Amino acid sequence: xxxxxxxxxxxxxNQRVSRWRAARAIKEALRIAYPFVLVMTAIDVIDQxxxxxxxxxxxxxxxxxxxxxxxxxxxxxxxxxxxxNGVVAVIIAFTTGRYLAKTYRGDGQAIGVxxxxxxxxxxxxxxxLEQVNRTTGEGMSKFMEPNLGxxxxxxxxxxxxxxxxxxxxxxxxxxxxxxxxxxxQLSWTGRVAWPLTAVLIVTIGIGYGLSWLTAGGLNGLVYxxxxxxxxxxxxxxxxxxxxxxxxxxxxxxxxxxxxSLAGNSAVTSLQNLAYAVQHGSGWGAPxxxxxxxxxxxxxNFGGAGMTLALLxxxxxxxxxxxxxxxxxxxFLPNLVNLNEPTLLGLPxxxxxxxxxxxxxxxxxxxxxxxxxxxxxxxxxxxxxxxSTTPGPLIAYVGTGGDWRALALSLVCLxxxxxxxxxxxxxxxxxxxxxxxx
Numbered sequence: 338x339x340x341x342x343x344x345x346x347x348x349x350x351n352q353r354v355s356r357w358r359a360a361r362a363i364k365e366a367l368r369i370a371y372p373f374v375l376v377m378t379a380i381d382v383i384d385q386x387x388x389x390x391x392x393x394x395x396x397x398x399x400x401x402x403x404x405x406x407x408x409x410x411x412x413x414x415x416x417x418x419x420x421x422n423g424v425v426a427v428i429i430a431f432t433t434g435r436y437l438a439k440t441y442r443g444d445g446q447a448i449g450v451x452x453x454x455x456x457x458x459x460x461x462x463x464x465x466l467e468q469v470n471r472t473t474g475e476g477m478s479k480f481m482e483p484n485l486g487x488x489x490x491x492x493x494x495x496x497x498x499x500x501x502x503x504x505x506x507x508x509x510x511x512x513x514x515x516x517x518x519x520x521x522q523l524s525w526t527g528r529v530a531w532p533l534t535a536v537l538i539v540t541i542g543i544g545y546g547l548s549w550l551t552a553g554g555l556n557g558l559v560y561x562x563x564x565x566x567x568x569x570x571x572x573x574x575x576x577x578x579x580x581x582x583x584x585x586x587x588x589x590x591x592x593x594x595x596x597s598l599a600g601n602s603a604v605t606s607l608q609n610l611a612y613a614v615q616h617g618s619g620w621g622a623p624x625x626x627x628x629x630x631x632x633x634x635x636x637n638f639g640g641a642g643m644t645l646a647l648l649x650x651x652x653x654x655x656x657x658x659x660x661x662x663x664x665x666x667x668f669l670p671n672l673v674n675l676n677e678p679t680l681l682g683l684p685x686x687x688x689x690x691x692x693x694x695x696x697x698x699x700x701x702x703x704x705x706x707x708x709x710x711x712x713x714x715x716x717x718x719x720x721x722x723x724s725t726t727p728g729p730l731i732a733y734v735g736t737g738g739d740w741r742a743l744a745l746s747l748v749c750l751x752x753x754x755x756x757x758x759x760x761x762x763x764x765x766x767x768x769x770x771x772x773x774x
Contacts, residue, residue: 344763351689358440359498360687366432366497367684370425374487375678377421378670384414386673386725393673393723423482426489430456433497434504443505447529451536452500456493458540459555460484463548484556487677490686491591492556500536507532559592572626574707581632581703585696588641591686593677603629609719619719619736625710630717632699634735634742635706635749638728640676642695643702645728646753647761648679653754654761673725694760698753705749715741 354360386392387400388411394400401407434452435445457480465477484492508528515523544554551558588594605624612622624630639645648664648671655661663682670678685691709715718735726734729750732742 344759347690347693348763354689358437361440362433362437362498362501363494363687364684365436366429366494367681367686369432370428370490371678371681371684373421373428374425374681375666377418377425377486378667378675378678380414380418380421381675382670382673382725384411384418385675388414389724391724393726396723419482422486425486426493427453427456427485429490429493430497430500433494434501435497437498437501438505441502441505441509443501443508444529448501448504448508448532451504451529451533452497454533455500455536455540456489456496458537459492459496459544460489461544461554463545464552481554481557484554487593488560489556490593492559494591504532504536507535572624574626574631574703574711577626577628577631577707578700578703580628581636581699582696584632585637585642585699586692588680589686589688589692589695593680603627605629606719606721609717610721613719613737619716619739620713622717622719625717626707627717630710631703631706633722634718634732635746636699636702638674638731638746639671639750640674640679640728641699642676642685643698643750643753643757644676644679644685644695645671646698646750647685647691647694647757649750649754650757650761654758655765657765660761660764672727674728675725690760690763694753694757698756701752701756702749705752706745709745715739715745718742 355364386394387398388407389395390401392400404410431449431453435449438448439445460481462477462479462481465479483489511523511528511531515521547555547558551561553561605627606629609619609622609624609630613619637643648668651660651664655664660683663679667676667678667682670676680686683691685695710717715732716736716739718732720735720737722731722735729746730743732746733739736742
């Protein structure tokens with residue numbers, strides 16, 4: 338099938354990128370991490386939707402009234418989630434370093450372990466180490482646990498690539514050096530120990546230095562800077578549009594959740610709620626256009642990048658078995674706005690072809706929703722929305738059951754599917770072999 342010329346150029350660019358060592362290493366890392374993230378997200382769906390008091394299905398079905406041993410179930414689910422969530426980024430670092438080393442014909446296993454150790458070293462909680470002998474230090478984790486989960490994917494990739502390249506070349510240099518100096522015997526242990534020592538010295542130095550600047554380590558510093566960069570976009574539609582575009586670009590890079598779109602506790606949302614309680618409606622609310630009323634309600638429901646629409650586009654337009662399988666596996670998490678498995682499974686992260694609709698679809702939805710609210714075709718969302726509310730129902734619930742908000746949500750979903758379809762078909766028509774996990 339003949340493709341529109343820009344799409345053909347995009348495919349050729351994608352082909353060139355896919356031959357890069359780093360791109361192949363990243364894709365392999367995401368493939369290995371996908372089943373772990375899928376299981377973790379399935380557990381989170383149960384925890385956040387059915388067992389948490391602010392979960393959508395918990396409130397709809399009054400789970401707390403009929404499920405015996407609710408606290409025990411919550412603890413068991415949280416244990417499973419914590420265990421898997423605590424290794425996702427470590428797996429990414431290990432696999433990225435291992436696969437990159439293999440492309441250079443290096444010792445993949447040893448270098449993968451180095452990469453994982455380097456990542457953990459960068460996420461040591463120095464506050465806990467300093468307080469270890471004090472009462473206030475008891476119970477503090479020795480690692481920055483939030484950085485070990487999906488939030489640490491970007492740092493895991495960076496560490497894996499850096500350590501994979503450095504350690505491979507260092508070990509190869511040691512081998513060449515030994516050949517030139519046969520008097521000095523250097524065993525395999527020595528060839529591993531020297532680069533490992535160098536990696537630990539560098540990462541410990543970086544981690545300790547950053548501990549004086551921020552309590553969140555290198556990953557926390559990045560997230561803190563990004564959050565402050567886009568904080569308080571106000572009521573200007575263009576600024577909200579720019580923040581939405583930047584947020585989705587960061588997600589595509591593996592920086593999961595740097596900008597919080599959920600505004601139930603934001604000052605503007607509380608003002609809107611107070612107005613609605615007083616007047617019985619959201620019409621005329623003081624803050625109709627905010628990051629929450631546009632982004633959370635219409636632009637990114639189903640997960641950043643409107644990935645719920647991507648799954649529907651795959652069902653409609655893709656003939657690749659792997660893509661359709663992943664769409665089936667990740668639909669339920671996407672429906673309740675947990676899309677990490679989709680990002681890793683296809684993979685969508687670092688995929689040049691899917692980057693464009695991943696950014697464009699939410700941006701178009703912001704414009705559509707802003708126009709509808711400004712023209713007073715729909716009221717803004719003013720009521721608190723339960724956690725993990727199915728994406729298409731967020732605006733409906735947030736407006737107190739206004740059918741026009743539901744209709745607008747479905748329009749945004751349909752528009753997003755149309756945005757994704759040409760790119761899904763591009764992968765389908767010119768992709769050749771299956772690319773999914």
